[in-house]
Amino acid sequence: MHSASWSKVVGFGILLAAVGCGRYASKPEPSLYDRLGGKPAITAVVGDFLQAVGNDGRVRHQPAAERVPALRGLLVDLVCQASGGPCVYGGRDMKAAHAGMGISQAEFEAVVDDLVKTLDQYKVPKREKQELLALLAPMRNDIVEVQ
Ligand code: HEM
Known part of the structure; x- marks a missing residue:
C-alpha cells in the first residue's frame, strides 16, 4: 500500500x-432525579424522612396525622420536579404552606438533619446529597418565621 x-x-x-x-x-x-434513582427511590426516602421528622422531638410543628399521606405525595412531587424529574408539584408555595406556624431556625435545621440522616441511610452519594440540599436550602427564607 x-x-x-x-x-x-x-x-x-x-x-x-x-x-x-x-x-x-x-x-x-443524567439529571439529579435519575441519579437519585427516580420516583421509587424518592418515594422511599420521603417516607422514611417523614417518619424521622415525626419522631424528632426538636420539631415542634408537626403535620396532623391525617395530613401525612397527602404531605408525602406533595413532597415526592416537589423533590421529583426540583431534581429534574417528570412530576408537577401541585401544592402551595413554601411561604403559603408554612405561613403563621412560627417555624424556628432550629426546627428547620432539625428537619434538614433528619433528611441528611435518611439520605445517609440510603447511601445517597455526597454529590447528590449536596445537590438536593442546595435545592431545598433557599426555601428556608419562606419557611422560617422565628429566628
Ligand atoms: C426545605 C424544607 C421544607 C420543605 C421542602 C417543606 C415542604 C412542605 C410541603 C410541600 C408542604 C405541603 C404544602 C401543601 O399543603 O400544599 C408542607 C407542609 C407542612 N410543613 Fe413543610 N417543608 C419544609 C420544612 C418544614 C419545617 C422545618 C416544618 C416544621 C418544623 C414544616 C412543617 C410543615 C407542616 C406542619 C405542614 C403541614 C401543613 C398542613 O397540614 O397544611 N415544614 N411542607
Missing part, C-alpha cells in the same frame, strides 16, 4: 475516533 493510502486509513481512524468522542462528550449528564 502506498503511503497516501495509509494516510487515508489513519485519517479515517482519526475521523472515527473524533465522532466517537463527540458522541461520548455530548451524552447529557
Whole structure:
C-alpha cells in the first residue's frame, strides 16, 4: 500500500475516533432525579424522612396525622420536579404552606438533619446529597418565621 493510502486509513481512524468522542462528550449528564434513582427511590426516602421528622422531638410543628399521606405525595412531587424529574408539584408555595406556624431556625435545621440522616441511610452519594440540599436550602427564607 502506498503511503497516501495509509494516510487515508489513519485519517479515517482519526475521523472515527473524533465522532466517537463527540458522541461520548455530548451524552447529557443524567439529571439529579435519575441519579437519585427516580420516583421509587424518592418515594422511599420521603417516607422514611417523614417518619424521622415525626419522631424528632426538636420539631415542634408537626403535620396532623391525617395530613401525612397527602404531605408525602406533595413532597415526592416537589423533590421529583426540583431534581429534574417528570412530576408537577401541585401544592402551595413554601411561604403559603408554612405561613403563621412560627417555624424556628432550629426546627428547620432539625428537619434538614433528619433528611441528611435518611439520605445517609440510603447511601445517597455526597454529590447528590449536596445537590438536593442546595435545592431545598433557599426555601428556608419562606419557611422560617422565628429566628
Ligand atoms: C426545605 C424544607 C421544607 C420543605 C421542602 C417543606 C415542604 C412542605 C410541603 C410541600 C408542604 C405541603 C404544602 C401543601 O399543603 O400544599 C408542607 C407542609 C407542612 N410543613 Fe413543610 N417543608 C419544609 C420544612 C418544614 C419545617 C422545618 C416544618 C416544621 C418544623 C414544616 C412543617 C410543615 C407542616 C406542619 C405542614 C403541614 C401543613 C398542613 O397540614 O397544611 N415544614 N411542607
